[in-house]
């Protein structure tokens with residue numbers, strides 16, 4: 001399916017606010033892809049589709065996860081919204097015909113992060129964080145970092161997310177810790 005065909009489908013499936021956000025993430029991901037030598041067509045598809053499962057709520061999420069054989073860990077049982085990444089990847093594959101593994105992983109891990117994220121994964125994670133509709137405290141710092149050093153932008157946004165979750169007294173997903181540790185370890189390896 002082409003980007004234009006997918007846009008038409010998503011415009012009908014998603015709420016207007018979610019659709020606008022998806023378009024913003026797509027445009028931001030394309031810019032980041034150009035800045036970092038990544039394929040901008042892949043970035044566009046991943047950005048457009050990243051929240052395709054975001055409006056599936058409640059027990060419906062668990063129903064669909066079971067249907068696709070998605071493993072649900074203990075944290076996600078308490079915070080089912082975190083499953084819209086893994087579920088979105090399966091929907092992108094089986095309903096929208098996306099076969100590229102890096103696009104699917106970028107959708108799969110855009111909410112929690114993950115160990116060993118590739119460049120496209122990081123681009124979608126950051127594009128979701130900094131798209132022009134976002135206005136939370138600290139977003140400007142990540143916006144600036146995003147075009148200087150993608151890994152520094154990742155570490156700063158993961159740090160902010162982890163601190164926010166702790167302030168709320170909520171559960172931290174282990175993949176978020178793994179994402180942060182693996183990027184810092186990569187940096188330490190290349191620095192030595």
Ligand SMILES: [Fe+2]
Nearest residue numbers: 050051054111
């Ligand atoms: Fe999302």
Ligand SMILES: [Fe+2]
Nearest residue numbers: 021050051128
């Ligand atoms: Fe999003």
